[in-house]
Amino acid sequence: MNHDVDITPAEIDIRGLTKIFGEGPQAVTAISRADLDLDRGAFISLLGPSGCGKTTLLRVVAGLEAPSEGNVSIRGLPVWRGRKRSRKATRPVSMMFQEARLFPWYSVAENVALPLRITGMSKSDRMARAHEICATVGLKGFENHRPAQLSGGMRQRASLARALVTDPQVLLLDEPFGALDAMTRDTLNLELMEVCARARVTTILVTHSIAEAAFLSDRVVVLAPRPARITNVVEIPFARPRTLDLQRSTAFQDIVADLRTQLTEGHDA
Numbered sequence: 368m369n370h371d372v373d374i375t376p377a378e379i380d381i382r383g384l385t386k387i388f389g390e391g392p393q394a395v396t397a398i399s400r401a402d403l404d405l406d407r408g409a410f411i412s413l414l415g416p417s418g419c420g421k422t423t424l425l426r427v428v429a430g431l432e433a434p435s436e437g438n439v440s441i442r443g444l445p446v447w448r449g450r451k452r453s454r455k456a457t458r459p460v461s462m463m464f465q466e467a468r469l470f471p472w473y474s475v476a477e478n479v480a481l482p483l484r485i486t487g488m489s490k491s492d493r494m495a496r497a498h499e500i501c502a503t504v505g506l507k508g509f510e511n512h513r514p515a516q517l518s519g520g521m522r523q524r525a526s527l528a529r530a531l532v533t534d535p536q537v538l539l540l541d542e543p544f545g546a547l548d549a550m551t552r553d554t555l556n557l558e559l560m561e562v563c564a565r566a567r568v569t570t571i572l573v574t575h576s577i578a579e580a581a582f583l584s585d586r587v588v589v590l591a592p593r594p595a596r597i598t599n600v601v602e603i604p605f606a607r608p609r610t611l612d613l614q615r616s617t618a619f620q621d622i623v624a625d626l627r628t629q630l631t632e633g634h635d636a
């Protein structure tokens with residue numbers, strides 16, 4: 368008997384995933400036969416032109432959109448059985464979007480604490496946890512502010528805090544810092560990397576930025592449109608922790624150039 372065989376399921380396992388919206392001549396193939404697996408703590412990015420199915424892929428993994436064909440499993444549990452979603456499979460998942468999606472009438476801490484409501488935790492414990500996580504993402508002192516009193520970057524910090532408050536094992540990020548200025552984006556990306564690494568969170572990031580994908584990821588998944596499909600998975604070999612200086616190195620710039628070529632070629636295909 369071979370005792371070296373690893374029978375631990377991948378943290379996220381995507382097999383033959385196809386998603387078609389609509390029917391007949393109007394049908395749109397948003398994602399075609401995608402295969403991907405991520406081990407615990409892996410950080411991958413989905414990179415591709417607008418409309419190539421990145422958000423759709425994320426939504427199927429999150430249990431928000433049923434696949435037309437294929438399967439997604441999280442920690443060995445299938446997310447979908449036909450069109451029926453398994454709540455148990457998606458319990459360890461948190462998702463974050465480009466817009467902060469905070470409730471304007473709640474304070475920052477109340478917004479952050481919201482996902483804890485269904486856990487049965489007492490209100491005082493929920494608020495204590497929300498304050499703790501606000502401090503982790505640099506919002507100490509702003510817990511009682513309303514979202515309208517925050518800058519765009521701080522609103523995204525609050526949104527990140529809300530995504531992290533349940534201690535997710537899987538984080539799905541749909542261009543979370545896409546609307547922010549370059550400096551705020553750099554700072555938040557560094558903090559995101561640190562938080563994900565510390566808790567060994569398995570992360571899938573959708574981004575339009577080649578440099579951001581290369582900087583944050585262990586692997587970059589390149590997608591092409593028409594029909595939307597994965598064309599390559601590029602390993603990013605840089606050691607962690609990474610600092611912004613890495614982006615000035617020739618090795619980093621070579622990878623960015625290579626990814627740009629792959630994107631252009633996929634686009635023209």
Ligand SMILES: Nc1ncnc2c1ncn2[C@@H]1O[C@H](COP(=O)(O)OP(=O)(O)OP(=O)(O)O)[C@@H](O)[C@H]1O
Nearest residue numbers: 388389395396397416417418419420421422423424
């Ligand atoms: N609910 C829907 N109904 C019909 N078509 C949809 C739906 N959601 C997405 N699509 C189509 O599926 C394709 C992929 O969309 P998706 O939003 O996944 O792309 P994307 O790569 O995330 O784009 P972007 O980078 O612009 O955000 C697009 O052609 C889009 O119009």
